[in-house]
Amino acid sequence: MLRHLLTILLLAPLSAADPLDIPRLDGIAIDGSGEDWGERGYHISALSWATQWGPLPRALPDPADQALDMRLGWDDHGLLLCVELRDDRWHAADQDGALYTRDSLELFLAAADGTGLYQPVIGPDAGAAHPVARCFVHQRAGRDITVEWKMSSQDGRRLIEARLPWAALPLVAQVGALCSFQVLHNDWDGPGSNRRAAWAVPGEPAGKGRRVLRLAGAPGPASDTAISLAPERWRRL
Numbered sequence: 001m002l003r004h005l006l007t008i009l010l011l012a013p014l015s016a017a018d019p020l021d022i023p024r025l026d027g028i029a030i031d032g033s034g035e036d037w038g039e040r041g042y043h044i045s046a047l048s049w050a051t052q053w054g055p056l057p058r059a060l061p062d063p064a065d066q067a068l069d070m071r072l073g074w075d076d077h078g079l080l081l082c083v084e085l086r087d088d089r090w091h092a093a094d095q096d097g098a099l100y101t102r103d104s105l106e107l108f109l110a111a112a113d114g115t116g117l118y119q120p121v122i123g124p125d126a127g128a129a130h131p132v133a134r135c136f137v138h139q140r141a142g143r144d145i146t147v148e149w150k151m152s153s154q155d156g157r158r159l160i161e162a163r164l165p166w167a168a169l170p171l172v173a174q175v176g177a178l179c180s181f182q183v184l185h186n187d188w189d190g191p192g193s194n195r196r197a198a199w200a201v202p203g204e205p206a207g208k209g210r211r212v213l214r215l216a217g218a219p220g221p222a223s224d225t226a227i228s229l230a231p232e233r234w235r236r237l
Contacts, residue, residue, distance in 0.1 A: 178215075
């Protein structure tokens with residue numbers, strides 16, 4: 001069963017904003033190094049944050065405590081991501097299906113109209129109790145979606161590479177095709193300290209909507225827009 005965050009966040013009507021052009025990238029190996037990317041990809045470096053159930057704080061966290069830098073691309077097989085996460089203390093959930101409740105990266109991919117939606121959640125390695133990074137895909141019953149991914153660890157950083165498969169969507173991977181995408185970066189430093197950041201969607205209320213991406217041969221302008229998420233209860237499908 002899909003988790004409750006497959007919700008109004010991505011089921012809201014699409015933003016009226018123009019689709020963002022995501023470049024085709026060939027020669028990307030999903031090995032957790034990021035070396036194949038060079039300077040390529042559509043760059044996103046600005047997400048802002050909110051506590052999950054309380055009032056918004058007055059200041060952004062120290063970048064060493066919660067920060068994300070992400071690049072997007074595509075090839076014949078899927079949407080490509082290279083994501084660097086930064087945190088000063090890493091925590092992981094005990095259960096794979098609950099990875100989103102601790103430090104994690106949540107990814108949502110669907111066709112442009114929202115059909116075929118699935119949600120991979122990647123959780124980091126976090127000390128002796130959780131020495132191995134994990135990925136769990138929330139998806140509707142009867143589907144069997146496998147995400148190709150790899151994470152590497154260094155000091156306070158986690159570098160994630162992933163390929164989210166087109167095969168799970170009613171989409172032909174070619175220039176001009178549209179899909180919809182959202183990313184959530186979760187930071188947990190103890191009970192009551194949940195912080196969540198998302199990619200801003202112009203024209204949508206805080207915490208709702210998804211970005212529409214257009215598969216292109218070259219990238220559009222880099223995105224540096226951020227928006228704070230208002231605390232919000234999520235409803236089940």
